Amino acid sequence: MSAATDGPAGGPTTAAARNRLWGRLNTAVATYDEPLATPTMVVDLDAFDANAADLARRAGGTPIRVASKSLRVPALISRALAAPGFQGVLGFTLAEALWLVEQGISDDVVVAYPTVDRAALERLVSSPHAASRVTLMVDSVEHLDMIDSVRSSLAVPVRVAIDVDAGLQVAGRHLGPKRSPLLAPSSVIALARTIVARDGFRLVGVMTYEGQVAGLADEVPGQRARSFAVRRVKALSVGQLQQRRAEIAAGLRELTELEFWNAGGSGSLETSSADPTVTEVTAGSGLLVPGLFDHYRAFAPRPSAYFAVPVTRRPAAGMVTVHGGGLSASGAAGADRLPVPWAPAGLALTPLEGAGEVQTPLTGEATDRLRIGDLVWFRHAKSGELFEHTPTCYLVEGERIVEAAPTYRGHGLAF
Structure with missing residues (x-):
């Protein structure tokens, strides 16, 4: 059967x-x-392939970047990349990204988290091939300084993307993953201006991961009140974040032309892909559907x-x-x-x-x-x-x- x-x-x-x-x-x-x-x-694999098709349907034509952290099996990463609607990898370490490129598994890997791995950075800046295919995540000037500290020349430009806090701001509180310190559009634009003016770097993308939307079950049996509250947080987050993304995007257009704007996760493909600023979404857990992903209204x-x-x-x-x-x-x-x-x-x-x-x-x-x-x-x-x-x-x-x-x-x- x-x-x-x-x-x-x-x-x-x-x-x-x-x-x-x-x-x-x-x-x-x-x-x-x-x-x-x-x-x-x-x-x-029958269920894996069906999940891939359903994720692509939910993304509505917006390309899906494969979250390698959620798979960690190269054959499955390759299988997802071969499925219609999937394009590129969102990696979790630079060493992993370099390996995926070296193995020919992907020629487009965005590292989702800032790196301080000096050995991996040295490998990156010494390889024009790898540097043209890997994008590093930054949210501060210190991250740029770390990259510069391992290179003796600026001959190999490093591709970077800015990680923007995508949490919900309500009643003076922050709801969402504690990731980037960049919340206000002005702080994002200020860092972008520094990157664009700094030799040896190319600003190619932005990431806004709304974990409070993508990563919270919202229809849990026996938790009616909490599920309602989660759905309310999600709705408020989607509206607030769309406005903030648009404001940041307008400021960035005056500085440079981005290659991508990444957002979302398996639990938020519909709302993330519906944002006109977003050019790609991410999914990984939705391919395997672990226990924490059982109680979502979206799928x-x-x-x-x-x-x-x-x-x-x-x-x-x-x-x-x-x-x-x-x-x-x-x-x-x-x-x-x-x-x-x-x-x-x-x-x-x-x-x-x-x-x-x-x-x-x-x-x-x-x-x-x-x-x-x-x-x-x-x-x-x-x-x-x-x-x-x-x-x-x-x-x-x-x-x-x-x-x-x-x-x-x-x-x-x-x-």
């Missing part, structure tokens, strides 16, 4: 669909002719990434213990950062032990059907972080593993 039959209309998160998934993934693992890594991590979840660990014990009636499982996500500690036991349906973590490093007890009605050695499939709470825990990601089509794809770790890389 193909995952394509379990699309949004068919209820990909229903118990029946999760149990079908359990059988399908177990079959794929059982029929693979080589030993598998533990925990066993897979990506369902129906179609999970594609899973990890499996075997049942090793039956300590009591109505309980099994699996080996490992404690792959928690980054961010503020809480239950939503824990992995979700997904297939078969009808399993839950215990409140006392949660997800453990070496073993995880599970309760629920599905424990009655599990035997020693059976696999339980989990979903990670966040995208990409899962693959820091394995050298290999197995790519599945239908009931068959079609590729054992090295992750960054599998390539011996830790970005």
